[in-house]
Amino acid sequence: MMITLGLQLLLVLLLGGADGGWNQRQIRKKVHQLREVQNYKDFYSRLGFPKAASLYVPPIEGFLTQPLDHFNRRNNDTYRQRYWINEEFWKRPDGPVFLLIGGEGAESEFSVLAGEHVELAQKHQALLVALEHRYYGASINQDGLTLEAMRFLSSQQALADLASFHLFVSQKYNLTQKNPWMSFGGSYPGSLSAWFRLKFPHLVYAAVASSAPVRAELDFTDYNKVVAQSLSDPVIGGSSKCLNRVRKSFQEVDSMLHAGNVSKLERDFSSCSPLQGPDDYTEFVSNLADIFMGAVQYNMESPGSDVRKICGHMVSAQSAYEGLRIVNSMYMDYIGLKCVENSHEKALSDLGNTTLSAVGVGERQWYYQTCTEFGYYQTCGDGSCPFSRLITLKSQLDLCTEVFQIPPESVHQSVQFTNEFYGADHPKSSRIIFVNGDIDPWHALSVLKNQSRSEIAIFINGTAHCANMNPSRSSDPPSLQKAREEIADKIAEWLQSVRRTE
Incomplete structure (x- = not known):
């Protein structure tokens, strides 16, 4: 049965997500898919498949009934939150508990089957558990994406979900203080991991927060500062010439838009429909910028996210404009797009879509959280930004008003x-x-220096978003291998300190 389910999952991940849409959404979706495929491969490699398949016990998948509003017990509405539990490595009864926190996309069984936290759990004989974030994946009611229902989507409610899940698991396995919990998460879930330790120190003994943007920022200009630095970084294949060409190409595009020469841009960059005014212009340049932003953020996570390859095209092309056209074409081939959707009305329609999906990234939900909690808007008003000046804070805040009336x-x-x-x-x-x-680029909003003897910052040279969370490989750069050792040593030290105080 596991073979059939695994092959079905693999086919879904490889074949899904080839429709038109925002470039950033497509990049995130593709990386999400490829990470799941890689987790699939790494897991079966570790298992020794198919030889050891008969010995494999699949993780437990279940649903926990949670209050829709933890902070108003007069509200009796509930929802069902999905979780996974892997007992494979657990040393009963006193082994620790390693919790992987879900975020702005659907989770899967591989949340407890592959990754750095799974390798650490195997080493420390831990019980592995994972909780999908409310309003994402299958953890959402049928009416959950309506504007009225989404008011219960917040990081505070998510942390309360984690506390409730802690109680559920503790009762299910008769856990005590001898079973210390450690939380793990990357990106927004990395922030949740740190905040779970911060707000519930009696429940979680320690936390690993990878690529965690714990500082909310309305106008996140530093994002594109880091993108510019990375495009000129020779360590990953960037160069000053590459950065200059990227900058010049967007200046040319801006000039053409300003002059009204949009028909050439529509042809050269395969727009699905004519560009109808300023809002579409902003959508158009944002989609082009997303290619470079995604390549930096997810560098080497996938064949399409490769700074060295993109800079190679920009530098070798006859002109900066031609380089941009080639990079866009390369991106479209990689994602599987026949054209690029640059319609602002289509973008509004996509964000306004309340249809549920149990897989992939929850774009409507996540944009709602940026409007109600975090901002994180990656703008181009700063002089260091190499992209179009049409990518403004106003253009992104307008979406909060147009879609969510905020x-x-x-x-x-x-x-x-x-x-x-x-x-x-x-x-x-x-x-x-x-x-x-x-x-x-997200490191600009995280903790980069030690805050105390036990609030520790590890900064890895030459790695991108959440790189340490992937399963370890012999091809990992020395800086990443060293960081993994530091993380493992500190976790071992903290677990040892629990045993000394018993």
Whole structure:
């Protein structure tokens, strides 16, 4: 049965997601798929498939009934939250519990079958558990994406879900203080991992927060500063010539848009439909910029996310404009697009879609969270940005109003509250490891220096977003291997300290 399910999953991951849409969404979707495929391969490699398949016990998948609103017990509405449990490595009854926290996309059984946290669980004989984030994947009610229903989507509610899940698992396995919990997460779930330790220190003993943007930021100009630095970084195949050509190509595009020469742009960059005014222009240049932003953020995660390859095309082309055209064509071939959707109306329609999907990234839900908690808008008003000046904060805040009826001043206040509530990049906690790669643009919002003896920052040269969370490979660069050793040593030290205090 596992063979059939695994092959079905693999086919879905390889064949899905080839329709038109925002480039950033397509990139995230593709990377999400490829990570699952890689987890599939790594898991069966570790298992010794097919020889050891008869000995394999699949993880437990279940649903926990949770309050829709943890903070108002007069509201009796509930939803079913999906989880997985892997008992394969657990040393009963006193082994630790390693929790993987889900985020802005669907989780799968591989949440407890592959990854750095699974390797660490095997070493420390831990019980592996994973919890899918509310409103994502299968953890959502049928009406969950309506504007009225989404008011219960927040990081605070998600942390309360984790506390409730902690109680459920503890009762299910008769856990005690002798079973220390350690949480793991990357990107937004990395922030949740740190915040779970911060807000519930009696429940989770330590946390690993990978690529965690713990500081909310309305106008995230530093994102594209890091992208520019990475495009000129020779360590990953960038160069000053590459960066200059990227900058010049977008200047040419902006000039053509300003002059109204849009028909040539539509042809050269395979627009699905004519560009109808300023909103479509912004969509168009944002889609082009997303190719470079995605290549930097997910560098070497997939064949299409390769700074060296993209810079090679930009530098070798006859002109900067031609280089941009070639890179766009390469991207379309990689994703499987016949054309690029640049319609602002289509973008609004996609974000307004309340149809549920149990797989992939939840775009509507995540944009709602940016409007109500985090901001994170990657703009180009700063002089260091190599992309179009049409990518403004206003253009992104307008989506909050158009899609969710949230005015800009409310978004600004929400971002301020998030930082007050969690402490931004100075959370004042303990036993947290913040792991970041210097190529990853999100590191600009994380903790980059040790905050105390046990709030530790690990900064990895030459790696991108959440690189340490992948299963270890012999091809990992020395800097990543060293970081993995530091993480493993600190976790071993903390688990040893629990045993000494028993």
